[in-house]
Amino acid sequence: MKVRIMGxxxxxxxxxxxxxxxxxxxxxxxxxxxxxxxxxxxxxQKAAILAALQITDDLFRERMAMEELTADIKQLAADIRPLLPPAKRGEDLGAA
Known part of the structure; x- marks a missing residue:
């Protein structure tokens, strides 16, 4: 496929x-x-390098935000799990 960047x-x-x-x-x-x-x-050429740095910074910030969100969701799931009925906790009932 063909694309055009800076002409x-x-x-x-x-x-x-x-x-x-x-x-x-x-x-x-x-x-x-x-x-x-x-x-x-x-x-x-210098503008392209600065653009690459800016785009990469955006990518890294989004990855960090995604990791934080994933950690928050895991913690929320752990906090909620004890409030659920045993059948909904996803625990192995035979191991108790």
Whole structure:
């Protein structure tokens, strides 16, 4: 599939859908353009590196938020489990 980033065409091989691939390319393109708009003299290559850093930072922050949410859900499940009837707790009743 072909995508366009900063006026350049790139041919990509991917198992992702065309819609997904286009959305990713559009996001990269918009991020680079936003960085370039903030600086009249920045080279495109430097803007691309800064965009990669920004996108990676966003990814890491989302991963951390997901890990925190997962931990919160596990703790909530542990807090609720004793309040459930024994048959709904998911415990092995024969082991008691």
């Amino acid at each position: 350049e065409e790139y041919t990509l091989r991917t198992e992702a859908s065309q819609e997904h691939t286009k959305a990713v390319a559009d996001h990269v393109d918009k991020t680079i353009k936003a960085i370039l708009n903030g600086s009249a003299t920045m080279e495109t």
